[in-house]
Amino acid sequence: MPDIERLFTTYHAALVRYLTRRLGDRDWADEIAQETFVRALRQGHLENERAWLFAVASNLVRDEARKDIRRRRHLELLAAEWEDAHVEAPDVTLERALDAADARRALDALAERDRQALLLRGEGLDYPEIAEILGIAASSVGTTLSRARKRLAETYEAQVAQRAHRGNHAAS
Amino acid sequence: MPLPDEGLIHAWLDGQLPPDEAARVEQLVATDAAWGAVAAEARGLIAASSRILSALDHVPAGIVPKGWAAPVTRRLPWWTRAAAAVVLVAGGSALVLLRTPGPEVVVPVSREADAAGAAAIPSAPQSTPQTTAQTARQAATNPVISAGKAQRQLVPKATVGVTGGVSSDSTTSALVPSGLAVAPAPAAALQAVVVPEAQAKGVAAADQAPRLQQSEQARQGAVPVMAQRTSVEMRRDMAMAAAAKEPARNFAAPTAIDARARLTPGRCYELRESRTSAIAGAVMRGDRMQGDTLLLVPVRIPSPARAWVMASDGAVRGVLTTEPEGRGMVLVTASVVACPAP
Numbered sequence: 001m002p003d004i005e006r007l008f009t010t011y012h013a014a015l016v017r018y019l020t021r022r023l024g025d026r027d028w029a030d031e032i033a034q035e036t037f038v039r040a041l042r043q044g045h046l047e048n049e050r051a052w053l054f055a056v057a058s059n060l061v062r063d064e065a066r067k068d069i070r071r072r073r074h075l076e077l078l079a080a081e082w083e084d085a086h087v088e089a090p091d092v093t094l095e096r097a098l099d100a101a102d103a104r105r106a107l108d109a110l111a112e113r114d115r116q117a118l119l120l121r122g123e124g125l126d127y128p129e130i131a132e133i134l135g136i137a138a139s140s141v142g143t144t145l146s147r148a149r150k151r152l153a154e155t156y157e158a159q160v161a162q163r164a165h166r167g168n169h170a171a172s
Numbered sequence: 173m174p175l176p177d178e179g180l181i182h183a184w185l186d187g188q189l190p191p192d193e194a195a196r197v198e199q200l201v202a203t204d205a206a207w208g209a210v211a212a213e214a215r216g217l218i219a220a221s222s223r224i225l226s227a228l229d230h231v232p233a234g235i236v237p238k239g240w241a242a243p244v245t246r247r248l249p250w251w252t253r254a255a256a257a258v259v260l261v262a263g264g265s266a267l268v269l270l271r272t273p274g275p276e277v278v279v280p281v282s283r284e285a286d287a288a289g290a291a292a293i294p295s296a297p298q299s300t301p302q303t304t305a306q307t308a309r310q311a312a313t314n315p316v317i318s319a320g321k322a323q324r325q326l327v328p329k330a331t332v333g334v335t336g337g338v339s340s341d342s343t344t345s346a347l348v349p350s351g352l353a354v355a356p357a358p359a360a361a362l363q364a365v366v367v368p369e370a371q372a373k374g375v376a377a378a379d380q381a382p383r384l385q386q387s388e389q390a391r392q393g394a395v396p397v398m399a400q401r402t403s404v405e406m407r408r409d410m411a412m413a414a415a416a417k418e419p420a421r422n423f424a425a426p427t428a429i430d431a432r433a434r435l436t437p438g439r440c441y442e443l444r445e446s447r448t449s450a451i452a453g454a455v456m457r458g459d460r461m462q463g464d465t466l467l468l469v470p471v472r473i474p475s476p477a478r479a480w481v482m483a484s485d486g487a488v489r490g491v492l493t494t495e496p497e498g499r500g501m502v503l504v505t506a507s508v509v510a511c512p513a514p
Contacts, residue, residue: 004491005503021228037491038465038480096230103227122225127188142188143179149217156224 004041011053012037014123018054021119022061024104032060051129054120058133098163106156114148121145173200176210185214434488435466435481440511443468443479443492446503452492453477455512465490471512481506 012033019029036057046052107115113134120130131138183189184197200207437458445452456468456479468479468490481490481504488506 008491008493017229021225024228034478034480034491034493035462035465038462038482041491042482096227099227100230103224106224107228118221119225121186122222127183127186140179142181142183142186145186146178146182146214146217149182149214149221152224153217153220156220 004037007040007046007049007053008037011050015053015057018119018123019057019061021107021122022115032057035060048129048132050125051132054123054125054129055133058116102156102159102163105159106152109155110148110151114144114151117141117144118148118152173204173206176200176204176207178210178214181207181211181214182218185211185218434506434508435461435464435483437461437466440471440509441468441479441481441488441506442509443504443506446489446505449505452502452504455509457511468492468506479504479506 015033015036016026016029019032020026023029023032036053039056040046040049040053043052107118110118113136116134117130120133125133127141128138130141134141134144136144180189180193180197181201184194184201187194189197197207201211202208435458437460439458440455441458442455443452444450453470454477455471456477457471459467459469461467462480465480465482466488468481470477477493479490479492481488490504490506492502492504
């Protein structure tokens with residue numbers, strides 16, 4: 001049995017952040033992270049524990065993605081509920097919400113493999129680990145990441161420019 | 173000079189190249205303008221993508237639960253509910269007596285009948301209200317309303333106001349003249365109040381506002397309730413999907429069966445740290461199974477503490493997290509205890 005406490009202390013925050021970025025839902029991310037650690041608990045020796053944890057978490061997300069229609073409905077309802085339930089200072093709320101929405105759209109515009117590579121790299125996984133999780137050659141991770149980063153930045157900039165344009169249009 | 177390889181440059185900037193290749197790329201970037209330009213762009217893209225991804229971290233937690241973690245509905249003993257219903261009916265009757273002048277006051281035919289009507293209330297299930305226009309018309313035409321064993325005499329032309337809820341139970345019925353709104357609340361209590369027509373109009377008008385407000389609140393509350401239900405369904409499906417993918421496990425050993433039998437939602441568990449056997453936090457309640465794992469939540473909500481336990485080597489073991497970020501996690505052993513009084 002792996003030293004679950006050490007695993008948890010070392011990887012939990014990164015795993016939750018990775019899942020939150022992928023799913024856009026902190027609670028959901030927490031639950032999948034916990035399920036991942038429970039599986040680690042009953043797993044024997046882990047060869048590459050970080051890659052194993054992120055791979056299992058990714059598989060759990062993939063299982064969920066098959067229920068895509070229900071998930072979308074769920075997220076829409078959550079978004080509506082969140083809008084009703086959370087009140088912050090208006091400027092903070094607006095700024096963050098717009099920024100997060102632009103980022104989410106830009107991330108969603110990526111191909112699944114590119115998106116996953118980007119998020120895994122964002123959590124510090126090295127190229128061989130990313131390659132193992134994605135099932136690709138380690139030598140192609142750099143190309144995948146360069147494409148993903150460029151596409152993400154371009155889409156995000158386009159979103160921001162579009163928003164600014166709409167803002168100017170509304171102001172005039 | 174080779175053409176710039178973006179993938180290679182990103183790998184170099186990420187520190188993922190072996191030393192000799194990293195040195196070669198570094199040399200190319202330093203000496204070749206094209207390589208240098210691509211490297212500069214790549215640096216910008218790496219920084220930008222990191223910043224964009226961090227914007228996704230502003231996701232609030234706690235948007236799902238709103239009670240999903242421990243939707244515990246406390247049910248009082250039957251005698252407590254019966255007593256409460258009697259007090260409620262008695263109080264309502266006294267109020268009517270005080271507010272109603274003259275002889276147009278409804279009087280229970282007998283104390284037994286009144287008691288029977290009251291006793292019927294707590295046992296009535298929370299059924300859908302079935303007060304209809306038909307029954308309302310009956311109320312207007314029939315001066316005697318049957319309420320199972322309980323019978324009340326109504327003064328002709330009296331107006332009936334109903335507060336609380338109505339029951340479809342045959343032992344109790346509520347009659348409402350057309351035009352008077354009935355709040356579709358659960359049948360927690362029933363008060364049949366008969367007052368003179370003029371006074372009733374005033375009472376009804378006063379009652380309408382909060383009822384309409386309640387109705388509006390109920391309508392507005394429909395979305396969160398749906399979200400909560402969908403969330404629970406989704407989590408259940410996820411757990412089932414995860415469980416279905418698990419390889420078959422052998423639970424034939426008696427100890428494993430015993431331990432699994434102790435994994436029951438609704439039961440309460442005392443958690444002890446596996447290393448020190450010290451009690452780890454307050455008693456927690458089994459919330460639901462996730463595959464062969466039982467999720468434990470605090471008996472007293474709200475608290476971010478969560479524990480996941482499973483049958484392992486004849487015992488119930490698992491992990492306990494006490495903070496939202498998962499810090500303060502400990503390995504625990506769980507044992508069944510009596511649930512503490514809330």
